[in-house]
Amino acid sequence: xxxxxxxxxxxxxxxxxxxxxxxxxxxxxxxxxxxxxxxxxxxxxxxxxxxxxxxxxxxxxxxxxxxxxxxxxxxxxxxxxxxxxxxxxxxxxxxxxxxxxxxxxxxxxxxxxxxxxxxxxxxxxxxxxx
Amino acid sequence: xxxxxxxxxxxxxxxxxxxxxxxxxxxxxxxxxxxxxxxxxxxxxxxxxxxxxxxxxxxxxxxxxxxxxxxxxxxxxxxxxxxxxxxxxxxxxxxxxxxxxxxxxxxxxxxxxxxxxxxxxxxxxxxxxxxxxx
Amino acid sequence: xxxxxxxxxxxxxxxxxxxxxxxxxxxxxxxxxxxxxxxxxxxxxxxxxxxxxxxxxxxxxxxxxxxxxxxxxxxxxxxxxxxxxxxxxxxxxxxxxxxxxxxxxxxxxxxxxxxxxxxxxxxxxxxxxxxxxxxxxxxxxxxxxxxxxxxxxxxxxxxxxxxxxxxxxxxxxxxxxxxxxxxxxxxxxxxxxxxxxxxxxxxxxxxxxxxxxxxxxxxxxxxxxxxxxxxxxxxxxxxxxxxxxxxxxxxxxxxxxxxxxxxxxxxxxxxxxxxxxxxxx
Numbered sequence: 001x002x003x004x005x006x007x008x009x010x011x012x013x014x015x016x017x018x019x020x021x022x023x024x025x026x027x028x029x030x031x032x033x034x035x036x037x038x039x040x041x042x043x044x045x046x047x048x049x050x051x052x053x054x055x056x057x058x059x060x061x062x063x064x065x066x067x068x069x070x071x072x073x074x075x076x077x078x079x080x081x082x083x084x085x086x087x088x089x090x091x092x093x094x095x096x097x098x099x100x101x102x103x104x105x106x107x108x109x110x111x112x113x114x115x116x117x118x119x120x121x122x123x124x125x126x127x128x129x130x
Numbered sequence: 131x132x133x134x135x136x137x138x139x140x141x142x143x144x145x146x147x148x149x150x151x152x153x154x155x156x157x158x159x160x161x162x163x164x165x166x167x168x169x170x171x172x173x174x175x176x177x178x179x180x181x182x183x184x185x186x187x188x189x190x191x192x193x194x195x196x197x198x199x200x201x202x203x204x205x206x207x208x209x210x211x212x213x214x215x216x217x218x219x220x221x222x223x224x225x226x227x228x229x230x231x232x233x234x235x236x237x238x239x240x241x242x243x244x245x246x247x248x249x250x251x252x253x254x255x256x257x258x259x260x261x262x263x264x
Numbered sequence: 265x266x267x268x269x270x271x272x273x274x275x276x277x278x279x280x281x282x283x284x285x286x287x288x289x290x291x292x293x294x295x296x297x298x299x300x301x302x303x304x305x306x307x308x309x310x311x312x313x314x315x316x317x318x319x320x321x322x323x324x325x326x327x328x329x330x331x332x333x334x335x336x337x338x339x340x341x342x343x344x345x346x347x348x349x350x351x352x353x354x355x356x357x358x359x360x361x362x363x364x365x366x367x368x369x370x371x372x373x374x375x376x377x378x379x380x381x382x383x384x385x386x387x388x389x390x391x392x393x394x395x396x397x398x399x400x401x402x403x404x405x406x407x408x409x410x411x412x413x414x415x416x417x418x419x420x421x422x423x424x425x426x427x428x429x430x431x432x433x434x435x436x437x438x439x440x441x442x443x444x445x446x447x448x449x450x451x452x453x454x455x456x457x458x459x460x461x462x463x464x465x466x467x468x469x470x471x472x473x474x475x476x477x478x479x480x481x482x483x484x485x486x487x488x489x490x491x492x493x494x495x496x497x498x499x500x501x502x503x504x505x506x507x508x509x510x511x512x513x514x515x516x517x518x519x520x521x522x523x524x525x526x527x528x529x530x531x532x533x534x535x536x537x538x539x540x541x542x543x544x545x
Contacts, residue, residue: 020148020151020152021148022144022145022147022148023144023147023180024144053155053169053172054151054169054172054173054176055173056173056176056177056180056235057177057235057238058176058180078494079494080494082492082493082494083458084166084451084454084455084457084458084489084493085165085166085168085169085451086169087454087489087490087492087493088166088169088170088450088451088454088485088489089166089169089170089173089242090489090492091485091488091489091492092170092241092242092485093173093238093241093242094237094238094241095238096488097492102491102492102493102494103494104457104458104461104462104463104493104494104495105461105494108461108463108494109494166447166451200404200405200408
C-alpha cells in the first residue's frame with residue numbers, strides 16, 4: 001500500500017506531502033506520523049505542503065489533527081510552503097486551520113520549531129505579539 | 131445558456147474524488163482560468179465529490195463548459211440517490227468552523243462558486259450544481 | 265438542390281482568386297497597404313482553399329467540424345488585426361471583399377436564368393454572412409482579452425510590491441479598492457512573499473480615500489491569507505478619519521497590527537525581524 005514517507009532529520013521529522021492525496025492516504029499518514037513521533041521521541045514535525053495545489057476541508061482537518069496529536073505527544077508541528085492560491089482559497093472557504101503553525105519554507109519552519117523546542121513548549125497555534 | 135457536451139465521472143471510491151479533482155483542474159486550465167480560479171473550483175469540486183461519496187453513498191459528477199453571452203465558465207453537477215439532506219437550512223449554516231466533521235462543505239463550496247444550487251430532501255437524493263464564470 | 269455559390273467557388277476557384285487578389289491590392293490589403301503583412305496573397309489563397317474544404321459536402325455551416333480550420337483561420341486573422349488596432353469592420357472587409365468576384369462569376373454563369381442567379385446570390389450571401397459574423401465575434405473577444413490584459417498590467421503598475429528591507433515587503437495602495445483590484449493585488453503580494461521569503465508585509469493605505477466595510481473585509485482576507493502562509497502583515501497609513509470609520513462601523517481588525525505611518529511600520533517590522541539600527545556619528 002502506498003505511504004507518504006516520513007524522514008528523520010536530526011530531532012525533526014520531515015514529511016513532504018505529494019499532490020492528489022486521497023482520503024485514506026491522509027489518514028494513513030496521520031497514523032504513521034503518530035507512531036513515528038512516539039518511536040523516535042521527535043520534538044518537532046515539519047509538514048511540507050509546497051507541492052499541494054489544493055487543500056480542502058479534509059486535508060485541512062488532517063493538518064489540524066496532526067498538529068493536535070503531536071502536541072499531546074509533546075512535539076511541535078509547523079506546516080510550510082503553502083501556495084498563495086491555496087491560501088486565498090482557504091480564506092474564501094472560511095477554513096482557518098485552528099492550532100496549526102505555519103512558515104514560508106522548510107528553513108524558516110525549522111527555525112520556528114527550534115524556538116519552540118528551546119522554550120520547552122509545544123505549538124498551540126498562537127502567534128506572539130510585539 | 132449554451133452548453134458544450136458534458137462529461138461524466140462516477141464517484142464510487144476515494145480514488146474517484148482524486149480523479150474528479152484532476153478532471154476539473156484540467157478543464158479549468160483548458161478554459162483559461164487563472165491559477166486561483168482553478169484552485170477555487172477544484173477545491174469546491176473536492177468538497178462536493180466527497181459529500182456525494184460519503185453522505186450520498188456514491189453518485190456521479192457531470193462537468194461542462196457553459197456560455198452565456200460574452201461570458202463563459204464551467205458547470206459541475208454532483209448527483210447521488212442517497213438519503214438526502216433532511217434539514218437543508220441547518221446544513222447550510224453549519225459549515226466549516228464546526229470542525230468536528232459535520233461541515234458538509236456546502237457553505238464552503240457555495241462561497242467558492244459564482245452560482246450554487248441544491249435540490250434535496252429526505253429520501254430524495256441530492257443534486258448540487260455549481261457554476262464558476264471566468 | 266445544389267448550393268450554387270459553393271459550385272461556383274469550386275469550379276472557378278482560380279479565376280475568383282485572381283480577381284480577389286486584384287481587389288485586395290486596391291483596398292489596402294495588398295503590397296504596402298496598411299493591412300498587408302507580406303504574405304497577403306498566401307492568406308487569400310489559404311482562405312479560399314479552406315472554404316473549399318469546408319464546403320466539400322455541398323453545404324456550409326460555420327459551426328460544423330469541416331469548418332474548424334476555417335474558423336481557426338478567421339480567429340487568427342481577427343486576433344492579429346485586433347492587436348494592430350484595426351476595427352472589426354476593417355477585419356470583416358477581408359471576408360466580404362470576396363463577395364464581389366463570386367457575384368461576378370455567378371452573374372456570368374446564370375446570365376439567362378434569373379431564378380438560378382437569385383438562388384446563387386442568396387446562397388453566397390448566407391455563406392459570407394456566417395463568415396463575417398464569426399469574424400466579428402472573435403474580433404470582439406480578442407479586443408476584450410487585450411483590454412483585460414492591459415487593465416491587469418495597469419493595476420500591477422499602480423500597486424507595486426516593494427522590498428523595504430531583508431524580509432520586509434511593502435505594498436503602497438493608492439486609490440479606491442474594489443473587489444477585482446484587491447484580488448489581483450492580493451495575489452501578486454502573496455506571490456512576492458513566497459518568492460522573496462519575506463516574513464513581513466506592510467500594506468500602506470495612506471493613498472486610499474475611504475475604508476468601508478467591503479474594503480476592510482478585503483484587507484482582512486488578505487491578512488488572513490498572509491498569515492496562513494506563514495508570514496505576517498502590518499497595516500499602515502491609517503489616518504484619524506479612517507480609524508474613526510473603522511470603530512464606527514464596528515469592524516474587528518482581529519489582532520492585526522496597525523501603524524499610523526509607513527515609517528512606524530518599518531521600524532516595527534525591523535524590530536520583529538531582529539534588526540537593530542544604530543547611528544554611528
